[in-house]
Amino acid sequence: GLRVLDNLPAPSLPCEQDRLRDFMGRRERGELLIQKINKLQEKLLKKMQLSVSKDGFVHFGDTVMLLNPDSKSSVKNCPGACVRLTLAINLDEISIYSFKSLEAPCGVSAVESVDPVARNTFCILSVDGAPASEPIRFGQKFSLGTTGGASDRMLYLASDHKSFIRFAKKSHLQQVFLTDELSYLTCWQAAFLDPQLRLEHEGFPVP
Structure with a gap:
């Protein structure tokens, strides 16, 4: 016949209570995984203030966005393409373990949002002691952080030459x-902008 084992150990209530207390404590301290991810997203989506030029030129130290402006020709050549895109940190590629800051x-990637937030704004930094x-001048080197x-x-925007093993996932062009x-x-x-006039504008401030 069917034998019933009645001598199995009962669940350890103190152990369950300890785990519950540990969970509650970590939640109060903001140490849960979901809380850390939410904090990182809040940082990346924090509203930013873009720099306003007083003389019509772009300067070192300015906070800017890299915007692809409206282009009727691009829409005509690529139906369905979004005409206004900004360069932004790709949230899909951020490790869930990057709790406090971004990892390099x-x-x-290009995103449709044109509202300035932490993920799509950059600071123009000097590389030659300026x-x-x-004002930044045409042909002068700078970095974007x-x-x-x-x-x-601080992380810096970089780009490398396209190769057989290094290229952008979607466009298959050089990586950024x-x-x-x-x-x-x-x-x-x-x-x-006009290649035929670039030599003439070399050294002039960037408007």
Whole structure:
């Protein structure tokens, strides 16, 4: 016949109570995984104030967005494409273990939001000792940094040449990403829009 085992140990109530107390304590201290993820997202989505130029030029130290403006030709060539995009930290590539600050390398992507927040704003930084508030000039090197809403670590926008093993996932062009190391990959230059007039505008302030 069927035998019933009646001598199995009963659940340990003190052990369950200890786990519950530990859970409640970590929740009060904000140490739960979901709480840490929410805090990081709050930092990245924190509203930012863009710099306002008083002389019509872009300066070192300015807080800016990298915006793809409306372009009728791009919409005509690529039906369904969003005409206004900003470069932003890619939330899909952030590790769930990056609780306090962003980890390098960190991916970036184009997003439809044009509201300035921590994930899509950058600070223009000098790489040759130029003082803050000085206008940037065509052909002059600079870097673009972001803290992602934190204050303890700066990441720099970088780009590398396309190769057989290194390329952007969607466009298959050269990669653009954030890194914590300054190098020639993090140096950028402003070029005049018309290629035929670039040499004439070399050294002039960027409007």
